[in-house]
Amino acid sequence: MFGNTMTVGALLDSSYQPNESAEWIHRIENVRIPVVGNPRKCAHDTTVCRDCADSWAIDYRFTDPLPWNDTTADAAPARGRDVAGGVLRATAWCAAAFAAIYLTGRTRAAR
Ligand SMILES: [Zn+2]
Numbered sequence: 051m052f053g054n055t056m057t058v059g060a061l062l063d064s065s066y067q068p069n070e071s072a073e074w075i076h077r078i079e080n081v082r083i084p085v086v087g088n089p090r091k092c093a094h095d096t097t098v099c100r101d102c103a104d105s106w107a108i109d110y111r112f113t114d115p116l117p118w119n120d121t122t123a124d125a126a127p128a129r130g131r132d133v134a135g136g137v138l139r140a141t142a143w144c145a146a147a148f149a150a151i152y153l154t155g156r157t158r159a160a161r
Contacts, residue, residue, distance in 0.1 A: 056117070057082040058098065060110040083110070085117060 062079040083106065085099070086092040092099035098106050100118045 056085045059113040062110050
């Protein structure tokens with residue numbers, strides 16, 4: 051079940067407010083996080099397991115069901131983030147590709 055390339059999608063809200071501006075820049079990054087079935091083999095910061103999923107959920111909103119928790123009905127849509135939907139779609143591919151390359155590199159380097 052836990053293949054070595056299994057990942058879950060997640061959204062990271064990296065919105066920020068520039069110093070000179072009163073307006074928030076809404077930015078949502080779409081990343082894929084490698085899933086590790088055995089918590090002892092999980093790095094907890096570049097990979098996710100059942101033990102650290104809760105801490106990931108502080109910053110990230112999982113868009114795929116987690117393999118050990120795929121009956122979750124708690125995948126409620128993010129209210130108030132609809133405005134960022136267009137930005138999300140525009141940056142999703144770029145961010146996802148970047149994250150995949152970055153995370154793959156990190157994961158391999160850690161072995
Ligand atoms: Zn972990």
